[in-house]
Amino acid sequence: xxxGSPAAGRVAAVGRRRPGPxxxxxxxxxxxxxLLRAGAEVFAERGFDGATAERIAERAGATKAMINxxxxxxxxxxxxxxxxxxxxxxxxLDAVRAKGGAAPDQLRAFVDVFAGEAALHPTFPPMxxxxxxxxxxxxxxxxxxxxxxxxxxxxxIVEQGVKEGSFRPVDPxxxxxxxxxxxxxxxxxxxxxxxxxxxxxxxxGPPSAAAFVAHxxxxxxxxxxxxxxxxxx
Amino acid sequence: xxxGSPAAGRVAAVGRRRPGPxxxxxxxxxxxxxLLRAGAEVFAERGFDGATAERIAERAGATKAMINxxxxxxxxxxxxxxxxxxxxxxxxLDAVRAKGGAAPDQLRAFVDVFAGEAALHPTFPPMxxxxxxxxxxxxxxxxxxxxxxxxxxxxxIVEQGVKEGSFRPVDPxxxxxxxxxxxxxxxxxxxxxxxxxxxxxxxxGPPSAAAFVAHxxxxxxxxxxxxxxxxxx
DNA sequence: CGTAATTAATTAAACATTTGATTGAACCAG
DNA sequence: CTGGTTCAATCAAATGTTTAATTAATTACG
Numbered sequence: 001x002x003x004g005s006p007a008a009g010r011v012a013a014v015g016r017r018r019p020g021p022x023x024x025x026x027x028x029x030x031x032x033x034x035l036l037r038a039g040a041e042v043f044a045e046r047g048f049d050g051a052t053a054e055r056i057a058e059r060a061g062a063t064k065a066m067i068n069x070x071x072x073x074x075x076x077x078x079x080x081x082x083x084x085x086x087x088x089x090x091x092x093l094d095a096v097r098a099k100g101g102a103a104p105d106q107l108r109a110f111v112d113v114f115a116g117e118a119a120l121h122p123t124f125p126p127m128x129x130x131x132x133x134x135x136x137x138x139x140x141x142x143x144x145x146x147x148x149x150x151x152x153x154x155x156x157i158v159e160q161g162v163k164e165g166s167f168r169p170v171d172p173x174x175x176x177x178x179x180x181x182x183x184x185x186x187x188x189x190x191x192x193x194x195x196x197x198x199x200x201x202x203x204x205g206p207p208s209a210a211a212f213v214a215h216x217x218x219x220x221x222x223x224x225x226x227x228x229x230x231x232x233x
Numbered sequence: 234x235x236x237g238s239p240a241a242g243r244v245a246a247v248g249r250r251r252p253g254p255x256x257x258x259x260x261x262x263x264x265x266x267x268l269l270r271a272g273a274e275v276f277a278e279r280g281f282d283g284a285t286a287e288r289i290a291e292r293a294g295a296t297k298a299m300i301n302x303x304x305x306x307x308x309x310x311x312x313x314x315x316x317x318x319x320x321x322x323x324x325x326l327d328a329v330r331a332k333g334g335a336a337p338d339q340l341r342a343f344v345d346v347f348a349g350e351a352a353l354h355p356t357f358p359p360m361x362x363x364x365x366x367x368x369x370x371x372x373x374x375x376x377x378x379x380x381x382x383x384x385x386x387x388x389x390i391v392e393q394g395v396k397e398g399s400f401r402p403v404d405p406x407x408x409x410x411x412x413x414x415x416x417x418x419x420x421x422x423x424x425x426x427x428x429x430x431x432x433x434x435x436x437x438g439p440p441s442a443a444a445f446v447a448h449x450x451x452x453x454x455x456x457x458x459x460x461x462x463x464x465x466x
Numbered sequence: 467c468g469t470a471a472t473t474a475a476t477t478a479a480a481c482a483t484t485t486g487a488t489t490g491a492a493c494c495a496g
Numbered sequence: 497c498t499g500g501t502t503c504a505a506t507c508a509a510a511t512g513t514t515t516a517a518t519t520a521a522t523t524a525c526g
Binding site: 045048126130131134144148170177178183185186188189192195196207212215216218219220222223224225227 | 278279280281282283359362363364365366367368369377380381384403404406407408410411413414415416417418419421422424425427428429432433440444445448449451452453455456457458460
Binding site for chain 4: 054067074
């Protein structure tokens with residue numbers, strides 16, 4: 001630990017730029033960025049314990065020692081990925097709430113943005129679900145706050161809808177759990193559907209994300225609406 | 234594998250009975266049953282890779298060699314657990330469909346039974362979600378068929394409802410994904426809620442399973458109902 | 467300017483654990 | 497005895513981390 005290690009408090013700082021080959025994704029270049037991208041993929045596919053440092057490094061085109069150099073440990077890499085992912089998502093969802101409008105429209109927009117983010121960063125839903133599954137073991141404090149923030153967005157939308165009379169009086173937390181649960185499960189299950197598709201009689205291939213988004217939007221807006229349901233008996 | 238190993242094709246067979254201490258759960262006694270129970274718990278908590286044979290054996294009050302003796306390998310234990318769990322669930326849900334009745338009532342019953350099973354066997358939702366997450370890597374063929382069967386139950390309920398006129402014309406597969414996604418996520422996230430509850434301003438403690446079930450039932454029946462929604466604009 | 471000193475980035479090898487599986491002896495009911 | 501069951505000890509492979517050496521860029525300064 002005698003030589004200066006950059007892992008200490010840094011998060012987004014980028015080392016020197018290299019004129020190397022073009023990167024596929026967007027933001028950070030260099031080995032550090034390669035590790036973030038490769039790590040997100042492998043962690044999403046196999047979970048924290050199933051992802052070996054060796055495999056991550058290989059996919060990033062680096063050696064596993066680089067993980068410890070740039071992030072201090074495998075867990076350090078994991079936390080850096082979680083934090084940046086959750087922060088970006090929470091930011092976009094906050095924007096939905098901030099934009100205002102009628103509650104049903106905000107709810108539709110919430111679903112849209114959430115799904116858009118999941119489609120843009122396919123590693124986010126699996127990582128989120130895995131983290132929830134393990135009780136937030138590896139979840140850094142700051143990332144947990146983002147999750148709480150998202151919960152607050154849904155809560156305030158629902159509360160506004162109830163006050164406006166467009167929604168019946170429902171529990172905001174339960175509503176949040178249903179919407180986010182549906183969406184996370186759908187996107188996290190994508191690899192499963194692809195692999196199990198031939199086994200299932202799946203006409204017209206697996207369902208598209210757009211179709212599911214529309215389905216969820218209708219389901220929620222109709223399901224929360226004030227109008228009385230089809231009462232039987 | 235020279236000595237006779239019972240692991241080959243067995244699934245539910247029980248070794249000799251012992252007069253040991255009372256077991257907490259129901260079915261199989263003996264070391265084999267202890268391993269099934271302990272394995273389900275640890276696999277649910279940590280996933281396949283995160284669960285060590287040592288930890289499972291310890292919780293079962295046995296040694297890890299017993300896993301290999303009774304199930305040939307750690308993966309063998311895992312598959313045995315998955316198969317028995319999924320088979321039981323699929324059976325109860327098939328019964329819901331077989332009982333008949335109006336589509337909305339069947340859908341409510343489906344949610345009820347699904348949630349009841351999850352509450353009775355808290356290890357099932359996490360294991361199911363983890364398996365879906367990893368694309369069904371460790372999923373034995375027979376267990377996959379059960380999952381497909383459950384999907385068929387929802388599909389036929391929805392198709393009946395559409396034909397009867399109680400449901401609007403929705404995609405059965407998308408409907409299945411929403412219901413099952415909501416339920417699995419809710420139950421799989423239980424440890425997370427418990428751990429994050431103090432961090433969140435959670436008035437009255439975490440939501441009860443019964444409350445969530447009622448919420449999902451209303452949401453689905455209203456959301457799928459034929460009646461026109463609260464059209465805005 | 468040019469060159470030596472310094473720092474950052476990277477790699478290959480070594481290390482210390484951990485872990486799933488195997489083995490052989492002991493145990494025990496019938 | 498005998499055959500199924502259990503355990504303690506052992507093995508070999510895998511894995512996260514550390515270390516030492518190498519290379520490249522940046523800075524200091526004569």
